[in-house]
Amino acid sequence: MDVSFLGGPLPQRGVGIVAPFDFALDRELWRWVPDDVSLHLTRTPFVPVEVSLDLARLVSEHETLREATRALCAVAPEVVAYACTSGSFVGGTAGERAMATAMADAGEMPALTTSGAMLDALREIDARRIAIVTPYTKSVTDSLEDYLDEAGIGITGRCYMGLTREIWRVAYRDVVDMAREAVVDAPDALFISCTNLPTYDVIPQLEAELRMPVLSANQVTMWAALRAVGKQAVGPYQALLDPVARRGPAAMTSTTGTQPVAHEADGLVEPEEQQVGPEPEAALAGAGTEPGDPLEGAPDLGYGHPGLPEEWGSGPQPPA
Template identity: 30%
Template sequence: MHKVSYAAMREDGSSIRDRCAAEFSDVTEEGQMAENNRTLGAIYPDDMWLDYDINRMLDEIRKYLPEQVPMVSARTHVPMFAEDSEPADGSSVELGIWLAENGDIEAAASRLMRLKPSVFAYYCTTASFVQGVAGDEALKKRVEEATGLPCTTASTAIVKALHCLGVKRVATASPYMEDVNQALISFLAECDIEVVNSNPLHYLQDHGIVPPETIREAARRSDVGEADAVLISCTGQKTADFISELEEELGKPVVTSNQATGWQALQMMGVEPRLPGRGILFEN
């Protein structure tokens, strides 16, 4: 895919719109025609100790939705470990697999049906990429079969966003442990996206406590010249208020989990994703 410079993207968004037309050619008619019911059903894992952190995460998700698009949400259970302990098998990848497969996601989506959402989005990047593309597709299919509504995930949305931007090589920053970081690299490789540098911060869980300035600095440190864009992976990260500033600083697109998921959900609902200050994805 032909790469367009960041400066050219800022001046003329037609290249992004053209790519997105292809990326969203499979959007369902239900998503396109839901003008009288554009409500996002957001599902997320409760891996935070404090309600304060949960509320901040929900506020972050809403920052990528225009006022006319309401959101209803449900959380799924995450087993919490003492700060000095690890899962029994020592693997945060196994925790991600458990989150994807224990049935809580479909159950949460089914509970939300009485609030009449028009699409679903699963806001956990790890659980949606940890078993590769096949695992991500299976997760979406289970939600769609349980509800009859279209569903996306953070990982699906990230890939669509990077493809729309013409990105082939990316630098990543995340709060992940190394095993999850490697799973992310493998997932992106399946999608023809090469990770040329990564900077995981090695948080086992409670990712929502990472300060915005910490993940922003991690993104700066991860960026290298050969990267077409920087990806900040993890829906627990608070990035909305600095994405555009960081893009200007680095001279390249910055894609984040919550940003990409909101962007794709809006596309699925037939809403043009235009919000100031939320990165180039929302400017073109």
């Protein structure tokens, strides 16, 4: 059969991604990518070290990044991004800039890192005081806070999990619980750290509940990489990606979404005004089983996006 009339596949723009050896969320990165862009991923060599400051330093050595970038050059991407938050903040702001320069020189193309993209994204939404959520240990979380402080970003609250392995298995509900605990003292935004932490589906839900922009490591990485080649990241009602969303519920000045949700066990009474929209449990309940696909019949929360399947809050982590 003659198929010459099809004219071949659509022309693609290329984005190179250098990820740590244990990165498991390739599919999550793709969810921010428009159809005419392809991701080309490579990983740093395996080292038998748990998630820690030592690992962050090992996976971000300049020669490791140069070799990975040179390998990506074989498929001619237009930009290369280092998709690791801790690996790009462990050396401070000067260390992050040096990493980007090492990759740019090796590949003769624009280069960026997750931590550098995070600062660009915070400037984009004019966020100067933020809450942070991490899956890291205290020492790695402290290092993130030091990086942000050096960049002039204040921290109003934080929550971390203390994990040293298999971060990609964290359930969405755990991310949501940490976010609620971290958001105190009226931050301008919330940042969820670690490219191995699943976040795509919880961002619009948290923005609707907390009434503030919510950024994540994978989101800012893809936003910055695509912007570098003149493309826009895609995503459901996310303030970073859609200026209209910044003027919607997520951007509303809130007098209620700046305090953690009170629990009976704490002996605290939850303020009535803190219940914005549906109850949190209802906001995370819905129908369907395929993450990333439109959920026919999912509840309309009134913010232009569906609810999440209830079963994602327990049991095995869905594919990201």
